[in-house]
Amino acid sequence: MLSTLEIRLIEKNLDEAEFEALSYVWGNQGRKERIKCNDCWLSIGSNLYDALCERRRRGSTTFLWADAICVNQDNNQEKTHQVRLMREIYARADRVIIWIGKERLKDSKGFQLAKSLYQKCHGERYDIDTGVLDFGDFDCESKGVSEPLFDPNWIALFEIISHPWFGRVWVIQELLVAQKSTMWRGALDFDPNVILWSAMQIGRHRNLYNSFNITMKSPRTSALMARNIASSYYDYKKKGPLPIYDTLSRHSGMGVTDSRDRFFALAGVSAGLDLAFVNYEKTFREVACLVGKMALLGFPEYSLGPGGTEMLTLNQNPRKHRFLIEWLAFHANPQNRELGLPSWVPDLLSAHSPGLLMTGFYNTLYLQRVRDIPSPQVRFKMGQLYNGTGPSPNHWRIPVPDVRRVSPYSQIAQLHISQRLT
Numbered sequence: 061m062l063s064t065l066e067i068r069l070i071e072k073n074l075d076e077a078e079f080e081a082l083s084y085v086w087g088n089q090g091r092k093e094r095i096k097c098n099d100c101w102l103s104i105g106s107n108l109y110d111a112l113c114e115r116r117r118r119g120s121t122t123f124l125w126a127d128a129i130c131v132n133q134d135n136n137q138e139k140t141h142q143v144r145l146m147r148e149i150y151a152r153a154d155r156v157i158i159w160i161g162k163e164r165l166k167d168s169k170g171f172q173l174a175k176s177l178y179q180k181c182h183g184e185r186y187d188i189d190t191g192v193l194d195f196g197d198f199d200c201e202s203k204g205v206s207e208p209l210f211d212p213n214w215i216a217l218f219e220i221i222s223h224p225w226f227g228r229v230w231v232i233q234e235l236l237v238a239q240k241s242t243m244w245r246g247a248l249d250f251d252p253n254v255i256l257w258s259a260m261q262i263g264r265h266r267n268l269y270n271s272f273n274i275t276m277k278s279p280r281t282s283a284l285m286a287r288n289i290a291s292s293y294y295d296y297k298k299k300g301p302l303p304i305y306d307t308l309s310r311h312s313g314m315g316v317t318d319s320r321d322r323f324f325a326l327a328g329v330s331a332g333l334d335l336a337f338v339n340y341e342k343t344f345r346e347v348a349c350l351v352g353k354m355a356l357l358g359f360p361e362y363s364l365g366p367g368g369t370e371m372l373t374l375n376q377n378p379r380k381h382r383f384l385i386e387w388l389a390f391h392a393n394p395q396n397r398e399l400g401l402p403s404w405v406p407d408l409l410s411a412h413s414p415g416l417l418m419t420g421f422y423n424t425l426y427l428q429r430v431r432d433i434p435s436p437q438v439r440f441k442m443g444q445l446y447n448g449t450g451p452s453p454n455h456w457r458i459p460v461p462d463v464r465r466v467s468p469y470s471q472i473a474q475l476h477i478s479q480r481l482t
Contacts, residue, residue: 147328163246170216263287352405
């Protein structure tokens with residue numbers, strides 16, 4: 061019988077602390093384990109408990125940051141403060157430990173398969189932009205490995221990347237900003253680069269993807285989610301942060317406990333967002349409308365102006381902005397009424413089927429060159445657009461609408477969309 065797990069909760073200055081950070085999935089919070097924290101009893105999720113027990117087994121003595129313990133989840137002010145620091149916490153950690161659960165039979169065989177392919181295919185030199193539309197079969201024969209369908213080694217690898225960690229939206233920031241990371245599967249240590257590269261291949265090649273879905277019986281944490289996390293990892297390392305709606309589009313359908321976290325979890329790895337964007341005093345509707353407006357405008361920066369006024373700043377006149385009508389139709393959200401959102405807010409949250417995602421690779425960018433296509437134009441009510449002082453004459457500032465004053469079923473809500481031929 062295991063002895064009681066005891067921990068100490070200690071406050072440290074982030075600039076001075078030496079610590080590790082844990083990246084994990086909360087899991088079923090109905091299953092709790094009791095530990096002692098500062099001599100008081102504390103209930104934590106079973107998955108976090110398993111990770112802490114593994115650290116104890118390994119004899120780890122470094123300070124550890126874990127959100128469920130270090131953040132008061134019942135205090136919105138504290139959550140706002142801590143989540144605004146989340147990017148810096150994981151970036152400053154000496155190491156980020158990615159916990160993907162207890163070890164299972166043949167896990168080592170799955171990792172050895174991944175490691176062998178990583179070496180044979182020179183995965184360390186992988187370029188995210190090479191073969192981006194290559195969805196053919198993976199050539200197993202030339203690489204000296206078995207075909208994937210029902211092969212035990214491939215199944216072991218499939219089980220690793222179907223862990224719920226790959227379906228949790230918070231892990232994206234925790235992974236992307238880490239200076240150093242390792243992946244723990246029970247007592248096993250995995251190189252995250254090998255696992256992420258493997259997830260990229262499984263999600264990209266037809267025979268691997270189909271075999272994953274057949275043998276794993278289409279789990280909720282799909283190969284597509286793991287591939288998208290890997291894609292974000294490679295993109296971020298090469299290009300840096302993208303606008304939040306680009307990141308949201310890539311990771312739609314991932315799990316969160318609080319709906320607002322679908323946005324807040326990605327704030328630290330999204331371009332042009334002031335930390336004030338994270339605010340648990342706001343409702344889900346307010347946050348969704350803000351990001352929806354940003355999506356329709358293009359590439360604005362979000363900041364908190366004088367007097368606490370929220371502003372969107374663009375370097376071009378938004379009256380001239382265009383976006384593909386197919387993009388809006390592709391992201392249309394039929395559930396907006398049930399969610400209490402205006403109809404113009406694009407759906408950057410729901411899980412899309414692989415078939416729908418495939419249509420995104422074949423939008424009308426090419427067709428626009430050969431024929432006229434209806435294209436929407438963003439326009440504003442009188443008085444909503446301001447020419448502000450900035451680094452160039454083309455510096456535009458737009459106040460964020462107070463969506464609380466608008467009916468939840470409004471189809472217009474400050475931002476109007478008209479359609480005309482270009």
